[in-house]
Every structure is written in structure tokens, then in C-alpha cells.
Amino acid sequence: MVFSTTSLFAQNGTLTGKILSEQGEGISFASIVLENNSQGFQADENGNFTANSLKAGKISLSVSSIGFIKQRVNTEILDGQSTALEIILRAAASSLDEVVVTGTMKEVSRLETPVPVEIYTPQFFKRNPTPNIFEALQNVNGVRPQLNCNVCNTGDIHINGLEGPYTMILLDGMPIVSGLSTVYGLSGIPNSLIERVEVVKGPASSLYGSEAVGGLINIITKSPLKADKFSVDVMATNWQELNVDLGFTQAIGSKIQTLTGINYYNYQNPIDNNGDNFTDVTLQQRVSLFHKWNVKHSGDKYFNIAARYFYENRWGGEMDWTSTFRGGTEKYGESIYTKRWEVLGKYELPTKEKLALTFSYNNHDQDSYYGDLPYFAKQNIGFVQMTWDKSLKKHDLLSGIAARHTFYDDNTPATASPENIDITKPENSLLPGIFVQDEITLDEKQKVLLGYRFDYHQKHGGIHTPRVAYKYNLNKLNIVRLNVGTGFRVVNLFTEDHAALTGARKVDILSELKPEKSINANLNYMGKFFTRNSGFIGVDFTAFYTHFNNRIVPDYITDPQRIIYDNLDGYAVSKGISANLDFNFANGLKILTGATLMDNTIVENGVTERPLLTEHFSGTWSASYTIPTINLTVDYTGNLYGPMDLPVLGAKDPRSDTSPWWSIQNIQFTYSPKSSSLEVYGGIKNLLNFTPAANSIARSFDPFDKQVTFNDAGDVVATANNPYALTFDPSYVYAPNQGIRGFFGVRWALD
Missing domain, CATH: 2.40.170.20 (TonB-dependent receptor, beta-barrel domain)
Structure with a gap:
């Protein structure tokens, strides 16, 4: 489907083009927005687009699609002529590309680390909002918050079926949630402080010592440099x-x-x-x-x-x-x-x-x-x-x-x-x-x-x-x-x-x-x-x-x-x-x-x-x-x-x-x-x-x-x-x- 902008512009040029992925495939229904007036149109199912009767002059386009990084493109519309563009969008950063620290105790791309690390961001936890990280982990595969008492509702974290004592809980890479605080400590960590949660399944004692037998969960708090005002x-x-x-x-x-x-x-x-x-x-x-x-x-x-x-x-x-x-x-x-x-x-x-x-x-x-x-x-x-x-x-x-x-x-x-x-x-x-x-x-x-x-x-x-x-x-x-x-x-x-x-x-x-x-x-x-x-x-x-x-x-x-x-x-x-x-x-x-x-x-x-x-x-x-x-x-x-x-x-x-x-x-x-x-x-x-x-x-x-x-x-x-x-x-x-x-x-x- 193509949306024309004929009624929005008085004259004179035409803009055509195609939106492609890095693999050369057309991106279906990508969105193209003219930044000077926030009006726009959409590519068809093959990534092709056409806009007629655009006013001559320099324009800026904002091109976006789900799963891809938004891109800004500058071009010029000429009187009575057609301008053709080929725009390539890069895949949006996914959990494959994110930086992790837990597996090797140093910042490294998840693609590069030899140790498999799972990453969960605040956006993931917002899909099922909870008042603390203990409850939030219920939607992480292989991780189960286990209640141990019907009356006081204490609990621990199981990884791959192993009981709470086998899971090491880190806060910014430090083992401060252990022993006495494993039962009540997790319920006191609000989701609002969390930048991301990194999960390693399997022993990590060679870096983190005792308790990291079944796996570890590293809760990384927000940086003042990145947090909202x-x-x-x-x-x-x-x-x-x-x-x-x-x-x-x-x-x-x-x-x-x-x-x-x-x-x-x-x-x-x-x-x-x-x-x-x-x-x-x-x-x-x-x-x-x-x-x-x-x-x-x-x-x-x-x-x-x-x-x-x-x-x-x-x-x-x-x-x-x-x-x-x-x-x-x-x-x-x-x-x-x-x-x-x-x-x-x-x-x-x-x-x-x-x-x-x-x-x-x-x-x-x-x-x-x-x-x-x-x-x-x-x-x-x-x-x-x-x-x-x-x-x-x-x-x-x-x-x-x-x-x-x-x-x-x-x-x-x-x-x-x-x-x-x-x-x-x-x-x-x-x-x-x-x-x-x-x-x-x-x-x-x-x-x-x-x-x-x-x-x-x-x-x-x-x-x-x-x-x-x-x-x-x-x-x-x-x-x-x-x-x-x-x-x-x-x-x-x-x-x-x-x-x-x-x-x-x-x-x-x-x-x-x-x-x-x-x-x-x-x-x-x-x-x-x-x-x-x-x-x-x-x-x-x-x-x-x-x-x-x-x-x-x-x-x-x-x-x-x-x-x-x-x-x-x-x-x-x-x-x-x-x-x-x-x-x-x-x-x-x-x-x-x-x-x-x-x-x-x-x-x-x-x-x-x-x-x-x-x-x-x-x-x-x-x-x-x-x-x-x-x-x-x-x-x-x-x-x-x-x-x-x-x-x-x-x-x-x-x-x-x-x-x-x-x-x-x-x-x-x-x-x-x-x-x-x-x-x-x-x-x-x-x-x-x-x-x-x-x-x-x-x-x-x-x-x-x-x-x-x-x-x-x-x-x-x-x-x-x-x-x-x-x-x-x-x-x-x-x-x-x-x-x-x-x-x-x-x-x-x-x-």
C-alpha cells in the first residue's frame, strides 16, 4: 500500500525509492516521515515507495521499521524531476549485541563472550510490572521464584531446578545478597533501580567463589549518567x-x-x-x-x-x-x-x-x-x-x-x-x-x-x-x-x-x-x-x-x-x-x-x-x-x-x-x-x-x-x-x- 502526499505539497518533484535490509531484502511497510512537517507515507509490501508533487528543495527523511534502527536521510527535490533513493536500514540492536559483564567480569559484547549470558532489560520487566525483582523473575525461562512458606511468603530463586542456596545473587557484581538476606533481600530491590539483569546458568565459582554453583543473577543498577532526570x-x-x-x-x-x-x-x-x-x-x-x-x-x-x-x-x-x-x-x-x-x-x-x-x-x-x-x-x-x-x-x-x-x-x-x-x-x-x-x-x-x-x-x-x-x-x-x-x-x-x-x-x-x-x-x-x-x-x-x-x-x-x-x-x-x-x-x-x-x-x-x-x-x-x-x-x-x-x-x-x-x-x-x-x-x-x-x-x-x-x-x-x-x-x-x-x-x- 502506498500513501501519496499529493495534497500536502504544491509542486514540483517526485521521490521514489526502496527500503532494504542489510541482506538486500525489501522491508515491508517501512515508515517514511518528512521531518519539516511530520507528514509521511509508507512503503509497500516489497519496500518500494513513491511520493508525488513534493516541493522543490532540500528535505530530511526519517525512515523506520520495527526491528531496525531509525535512519535520517537528507536529499534534494528538483523541479519537474524524479529523485530516486535506496535506503538500507541496519537491524536494531538485540540482546545478541548488548554489552555484558557477568560471564567474564569485564565489559564485552554478548556476541564476543565465550560464556553464555542472558540479558533482561527494564522493558522486559515492564510487560508484567511487579513491585520487586523477586516477583519479576517469574517470566525468565529456567528461573523460578519459589515460595517456601504459606504464611510469611519467604522465598528463594531456583535456576534449572536447583534450590535457592545454589543461586548467587550479585548487586553490581558484588555478592551482598547472601545468607540471611537471600530470603528477604530480593523483595527489597525495586525494579526502578535496575538497568539490566544478567543471568548465567551453570557454575561460575572460578570467578565468583562460593554459592555460584547452579548459576548467578547479577542485578546491575542504573548509572547516574544514563538515568532520567x-x-x-x-x-x-x-x-x-x-x-x-x-x-x-x-x-x-x-x-x-x-x-x-x-x-x-x-x-x-x-x-x-x-x-x-x-x-x-x-x-x-x-x-x-x-x-x-x-x-x-x-x-x-x-x-x-x-x-x-x-x-x-x-x-x-x-x-x-x-x-x-x-x-x-x-x-x-x-x-x-x-x-x-x-x-x-x-x-x-x-x-x-x-x-x-x-x-x-x-x-x-x-x-x-x-x-x-x-x-x-x-x-x-x-x-x-x-x-x-x-x-x-x-x-x-x-x-x-x-x-x-x-x-x-x-x-x-x-x-x-x-x-x-x-x-x-x-x-x-x-x-x-x-x-x-x-x-x-x-x-x-x-x-x-x-x-x-x-x-x-x-x-x-x-x-x-x-x-x-x-x-x-x-x-x-x-x-x-x-x-x-x-x-x-x-x-x-x-x-x-x-x-x-x-x-x-x-x-x-x-x-x-x-x-x-x-x-x-x-x-x-x-x-x-x-x-x-x-x-x-x-x-x-x-x-x-x-x-x-x-x-x-x-x-x-x-x-x-x-x-x-x-x-x-x-x-x-x-x-x-x-x-x-x-x-x-x-x-x-x-x-x-x-x-x-x-x-x-x-x-x-x-x-x-x-x-x-x-x-x-x-x-x-x-x-x-x-x-x-x-x-x-x-x-x-x-x-x-x-x-x-x-x-x-x-x-x-x-x-x-x-x-x-x-x-x-x-x-x-x-x-x-x-x-x-x-x-x-x-x-x-x-x-x-x-x-x-x-x-x-x-x-x-x-x-x-x-x-x-x-x-x-x-x-x-x-x-x-x-x-x-x-x-x-x-x-x-x-x-x-x-x-x-x-x-x-x-x-x-x-x-
């Missing part, structure tokens, strides 16, 4: 949830730029749709204050430093619980007060060499009650690292030294003194390490990365973690990568025993837990294909295999009253395949879909078992379409999970020991006028209104087990009042209890 995002739901994000930047002189971010979240509306007399969703009030400085101190060298304060008051429990019942046995509630502050920074030394000092420190203070069980804990983590980056011909070298100190103290037997259980013996652990990697360019198509790290733990001695990576370019946009590496994890007491705090299960650690060790191999293919109608398809396919020794396994089954921890006398395997497909069509439709098929097993004494809360299949999708005539974008997002084994309370428990297939789906409509940075959005979350069974909390009517009969051995005795021999237990959880709800929000930014 002012931004605001306010969202509310019909459940009476309110989330407010504010951000602004300020220049101080010519060398200092600052960024301030404020997040406030409030939910104070108890709802009990499943009729168990417990809140379906934890009530929360939290505030996060963030401030970041970017200081140019010597030539092109920078000093970046950021500070954040986070406070949260959350509770869940019986519907008529109030803070006056906190810590008592009259009404059951789980109440958690969290105070946290952190400082992190990077200083580029004023030398010719690329030397950088990174550091962080955080203080996490938790005051909580789980029913009448008090839990008071403090954790401080200090981290410092010096890196040296050097290029020598075909070698790109990176080396560094790092140290992480962890202080942890609580009021449980986990830190009690062996001589006197009333006296705590805080954990003070120092984990120093050195690492080196060499990225070798063999030729134009091949790269090899060799890496090695040595860490020393005061209890476990030296720990070695080598890795090797190989990259082969089939062509510019099609790449094959093979990675083989090792990982290790030192047990963290809080991470291991947190599930016991709810439901009164006791923790039993059978022996001194040894560090877990793993070896992983993954084969990755990443490519991009152009379609005939000038769209493109991105493909990211991975096959992975991880073998564990000394796997730390929680046993919920042997004794319903306990969680028993011990190193596995055997081995564990996690294997599977994962694929992401990114469709970008010329008509404006964008679809990102992914699926992961995996098999996680534990082998001990010749018996093979499947870990609890581990699905065989997971899938995600995100479809977006913009209707340009009314400036409206429609986003349809969702996920799908296969069955997983659940922690039931013995053979008599009437609850199913396997979850059903389940899916959370959402739809959003966003109106964004072209002449403004305003966005008005709204939609429906959990369209299918999926929630777990109403009996997810065992014996919710007797949360303090006052009506439970125990024998002399401490086992539950079946009675007329308790025919299934159950105790109160809210740990039977695999999906959120929050059903369908509407949401509405407004965003506005000043560039």
Missing part, C-alpha cells in the same frame, strides 16, 4: 496494594553525577479466599532509599559509590492477628521486622593499567517471631576485590584477589556455644581467594577462555575451581559455545534451616557439613535469522549437565517433625535442555518464549530419588503488540510449570504428594502518546485465577498444636480429632496463594 511510577491493585517508585538525577559541578531512588510498597488488606482463616498474602510495608554517586576523578577514570537503606515490616497469619499477639500463643502470626543498609562501590585507579578496586559492606538485622518462636539474627558481610585487566596481542587477561568476611549471629542452637547453649558463638568466617583467566583469540572465529580460582576456608582448607570455555562463530550472528567448569558451596546455617522456623519443625544436622562440589558442562547455540518480511528470529539453545559431590540434602520425609541435613552419601545430577525463541515481526508483533526440560536426581545407596519442589518442565512467554494508530500496546505474559514432589507429613497426610500442572498468566494494556513520555497502563494478573488447594496449610485451625497428641518418642498419635496424625505445617507450598486481581499504573519520565 526525573521519573515516577505508581501502581495499585484492587487488592489495595500500592507501589511507588521515584527517581531523579543531579549534576554537582562538571565531574559529579548523582542518582536518587525511592521505593515504597504497602499492602494492609488481609484476604482469605481459600477459607483457612490465614492471610493468603503476607501484609507488608517497606521503604527502600538508594543513592549513587558517579565521580570522574582522573582522565577517563571513575569512582562509583552507592548506598541503600531498606526497612520492612511484614506479617502473615490468622485473619484476626494483630501486633499485640506478637510472640504469644493466643493467635498465630509470623511477624518479621527487617532493617538493612549497604554500601558498594568501584574505584578505577589513576594508572595506565586497568586496575579497579571494588568493595561492599552490608548490615542485615532481623527481629522476628514465627508464632511463639523468636528468631533474632544479625549478619554483616564485607567484600573487597582488586582486579587487573590486561590485553597482550591475542590474550585478554584478567586476574584478581578477593576476600569476603561474614559475621552471623542468632538466638538458635545453630550458633549456640557447645559449653553453654544460652551463650551464642557467632560465626566469623573469612573466605579469601585469588583468580586468573585468559581469553585467547585463536582466529576470527574461535576463542578459548581458561580460568582458575583458589579459595581458602578456615574449616575446609583450600578449594580449587578451574573452568574452560570455547566459542566458535559459524558466522557473525550464529555462535556455538562449550563451557566446562567446577563450582563449590560452603553451607550457610540460616539458608539451610530457615524452613524449620515456620511450622515448628526441628533442624537436625547429622554431621559437620562439608562443602558441596560440582562439575558442569553446557553446550550453547545462539543465532539470529532474518525473515522474508524483514523481521527476525533469535534462537538461544542450551544443553546442560551438572554432577554434585557432597550434596547437602534436606530430608523432610524420614521424620515429619524434623528437617534432617547431611552430606549425601552418593551423588546428585541435574541435566536438561533449555531454549529461548525471540520473534520480531515487521507488523510490530514481538514474542519471546522459552522452555526448559530437566531431570534432577539424587542417588544414594543405589536408590535414585527426585528432589522435592523440582519440576521436570517449565515454560515462559511474553507477547507484545503495538497498535500505532491509537498508541496502545498489549502485553500477554505467563508461565507454565509441570508437577513437582511436595513435602507431605507422612503416609497418612491426605494432601497430594505431587503438585498439578499450573500456570500464572497476565495481560496488560499500555497507552503511550508519542508526544509525551507518559505511560498509562493497566490489566489483570493471574487471569486463570490459579491458586493451590485450600488445605495447603495442615491443621490451620490448630497452629500451636494444642490439640495434637504425642507419644513418649515425640511422634504424633492419630486421634479422633487428628485422624491423619498431622501437625500444623505451612511449608507445603509450590505456588502463590494470590488469585486474580486488576492493576492500574502511571509512569512519567523527564529525559
Whole structure:
């Protein structure tokens, strides 16, 4: 279809031409706009266009199409003559072309790194807006936010079916979200601070040390140099949830730029749709204050430093619980007060060499009650690292030294003194390490990365973690990568025993837990294909295999009253395949879909078992379409999970020991006028209104087990009042209890 501009211009010349991709194919229905009056026309299905009766003189054209970089073209219209143009548009930068840092600890194009890294931008997360990064990760393929308690709604992040302790969470490349803060820390990171999220699946211990066994998630905050001068995002739901994000930047002189971010979240509306007399969703009030400085101190060298304060008051429990019942046995509630502050920074030394000092420190203070069980804990983590980056011909070298100190103290037997259980013996652990990697360019198509790290733990001695990576370019946009590496994890007491705090299960650690060790191999293919109608398809396919020794396994089954921890006398395997497909069509439709098929097993004494809360299949999708005539974008997002084994309370428990297939789906409509940075959005979350069974909390009517009969051995005795021999237990959880709800929000930014 061709739109003529005859009625818009008085005379005299004609403009013809064709819009082509870099592959020489016509770009269907590309848009051509005359910049002097914003009037324009459209190419036909083959990319050809004609405009008659254009006024003679110099003109500027703005040429654009979905999936391509907008281009400005200058030309001249002559009286009574025809001017012909051939305009070539370059493909828009996709996730293939973006800069990443996580895989090799240095900035490099995603096309060039030998380590496969997935990138997720704020635009991706806006398709399903959430108040924090924990919930936002639900639409990332192979990554699942797992709730671990029906009452307090704590959770962790699973990657490829591996539990939260196997996932390392970094903030600007520093491991400050770990241990005590893994359970609550992610819910306190607002999406408004995020520039991008980088995900590496598979061990990364050769660069990042302990905890990076199953993979890592690096949350990179915005730079004051790139952020909007002012931004605001306010969202509310019909459940009476309110989330407010504010951000602004300020220049101080010519060398200092600052960024301030404020997040406030409030939910104070108890709802009990499943009729168990417990809140379906934890009530929360939290505030996060963030401030970041970017200081140019010597030539092109920078000093970046950021500070954040986070406070949260959350509770869940019986519907008529109030803070006056906190810590008592009259009404059951789980109440958690969290105070946290952190400082992190990077200083580029004023030398010719690329030397950088990174550091962080955080203080996490938790005051909580789980029913009448008090839990008071403090954790401080200090981290410092010096890196040296050097290029020598075909070698790109990176080396560094790092140290992480962890202080942890609580009021449980986990830190009690062996001589006197009333006296705590805080954990003070120092984990120093050195690492080196060499990225070798063999030729134009091949790269090899060799890496090695040595860490020393005061209890476990030296720990070695080598890795090797190989990259082969089939062509510019099609790449094959093979990675083989090792990982290790030192047990963290809080991470291991947190599930016991709810439901009164006791923790039993059978022996001194040894560090877990793993070896992983993954084969990755990443490519991009152009379609005939000038769209493109991105493909990211991975096959992975991880073998564990000394796997730390929680046993919920042997004794319903306990969680028993011990190193596995055997081995564990996690294997599977994962694929992401990114469709970008010329008509404006964008679809990102992914699926992961995996098999996680534990082998001990010749018996093979499947870990609890581990699905065989997971899938995600995100479809977006913009209707340009009314400036409206429609986003349809969702996920799908296969069955997983659940922690039931013995053979008599009437609850199913396997979850059903389940899916959370959402739809959003966003109106964004072209002449403004305003966005008005709204939609429906959990369209299918999926929630777990109403009996997810065992014996919710007797949360303090006052009506439970125990024998002399401490086992539950079946009675007329308790025919299934159950105790109160809210740990039977695999999906959120929050059903369908509407949401509405407004965003506005000043560039």
C-alpha cells in the first residue's frame, strides 16, 4: 500500500525509492516521515515507495521499521524531476549485541563472550510490572521464584531446578545478597533501580567463589549518567496494594553525577479466599532509599559509590492477628521486622593499567517471631576485590584477589556455644581467594577462555575451581559455545534451616557439613535469522549437565517433625535442555518464549530419588503488540510449570504428594502518546485465577498444636480429632496463594 502526499505539497518533484535490509531484502511497510512537517507515507509490501508533487528543495527523511534502527536521510527535490533513493536500514540492536559483564567480569559484547549470558532489560520487566525483582523473575525461562512458606511468603530463586542456596545473587557484581538476606533481600530491590539483569546458568565459582554453583543473577543498577532526570511510577491493585517508585538525577559541578531512588510498597488488606482463616498474602510495608554517586576523578577514570537503606515490616497469619499477639500463643502470626543498609562501590585507579578496586559492606538485622518462636539474627558481610585487566596481542587477561568476611549471629542452637547453649558463638568466617583467566583469540572465529580460582576456608582448607570455555562463530550472528567448569558451596546455617522456623519443625544436622562440589558442562547455540518480511528470529539453545559431590540434602520425609541435613552419601545430577525463541515481526508483533526440560536426581545407596519442589518442565512467554494508530500496546505474559514432589507429613497426610500442572498468566494494556513520555497502563494478573488447594496449610485451625497428641518418642498419635496424625505445617507450598486481581499504573519520565 502506498500513501501519496499529493495534497500536502504544491509542486514540483517526485521521490521514489526502496527500503532494504542489510541482506538486500525489501522491508515491508517501512515508515517514511518528512521531518519539516511530520507528514509521511509508507512503503509497500516489497519496500518500494513513491511520493508525488513534493516541493522543490532540500528535505530530511526519517525512515523506520520495527526491528531496525531509525535512519535520517537528507536529499534534494528538483523541479519537474524524479529523485530516486535506496535506503538500507541496519537491524536494531538485540540482546545478541548488548554489552555484558557477568560471564567474564569485564565489559564485552554478548556476541564476543565465550560464556553464555542472558540479558533482561527494564522493558522486559515492564510487560508484567511487579513491585520487586523477586516477583519479576517469574517470566525468565529456567528461573523460578519459589515460595517456601504459606504464611510469611519467604522465598528463594531456583535456576534449572536447583534450590535457592545454589543461586548467587550479585548487586553490581558484588555478592551482598547472601545468607540471611537471600530470603528477604530480593523483595527489597525495586525494579526502578535496575538497568539490566544478567543471568548465567551453570557454575561460575572460578570467578565468583562460593554459592555460584547452579548459576548467578547479577542485578546491575542504573548509572547516574544514563538515568532520567526525573521519573515516577505508581501502581495499585484492587487488592489495595500500592507501589511507588521515584527517581531523579543531579549534576554537582562538571565531574559529579548523582542518582536518587525511592521505593515504597504497602499492602494492609488481609484476604482469605481459600477459607483457612490465614492471610493468603503476607501484609507488608517497606521503604527502600538508594543513592549513587558517579565521580570522574582522573582522565577517563571513575569512582562509583552507592548506598541503600531498606526497612520492612511484614506479617502473615490468622485473619484476626494483630501486633499485640506478637510472640504469644493466643493467635498465630509470623511477624518479621527487617532493617538493612549497604554500601558498594568501584574505584578505577589513576594508572595506565586497568586496575579497579571494588568493595561492599552490608548490615542485615532481623527481629522476628514465627508464632511463639523468636528468631533474632544479625549478619554483616564485607567484600573487597582488586582486579587487573590486561590485553597482550591475542590474550585478554584478567586476574584478581578477593576476600569476603561474614559475621552471623542468632538466638538458635545453630550458633549456640557447645559449653553453654544460652551463650551464642557467632560465626566469623573469612573466605579469601585469588583468580586468573585468559581469553585467547585463536582466529576470527574461535576463542578459548581458561580460568582458575583458589579459595581458602578456615574449616575446609583450600578449594580449587578451574573452568574452560570455547566459542566458535559459524558466522557473525550464529555462535556455538562449550563451557566446562567446577563450582563449590560452603553451607550457610540460616539458608539451610530457615524452613524449620515456620511450622515448628526441628533442624537436625547429622554431621559437620562439608562443602558441596560440582562439575558442569553446557553446550550453547545462539543465532539470529532474518525473515522474508524483514523481521527476525533469535534462537538461544542450551544443553546442560551438572554432577554434585557432597550434596547437602534436606530430608523432610524420614521424620515429619524434623528437617534432617547431611552430606549425601552418593551423588546428585541435574541435566536438561533449555531454549529461548525471540520473534520480531515487521507488523510490530514481538514474542519471546522459552522452555526448559530437566531431570534432577539424587542417588544414594543405589536408590535414585527426585528432589522435592523440582519440576521436570517449565515454560515462559511474553507477547507484545503495538497498535500505532491509537498508541496502545498489549502485553500477554505467563508461565507454565509441570508437577513437582511436595513435602507431605507422612503416609497418612491426605494432601497430594505431587503438585498439578499450573500456570500464572497476565495481560496488560499500555497507552503511550508519542508526544509525551507518559505511560498509562493497566490489566489483570493471574487471569486463570490459579491458586493451590485450600488445605495447603495442615491443621490451620490448630497452629500451636494444642490439640495434637504425642507419644513418649515425640511422634504424633492419630486421634479422633487428628485422624491423619498431622501437625500444623505451612511449608507445603509450590505456588502463590494470590488469585486474580486488576492493576492500574502511571509512569512519567523527564529525559
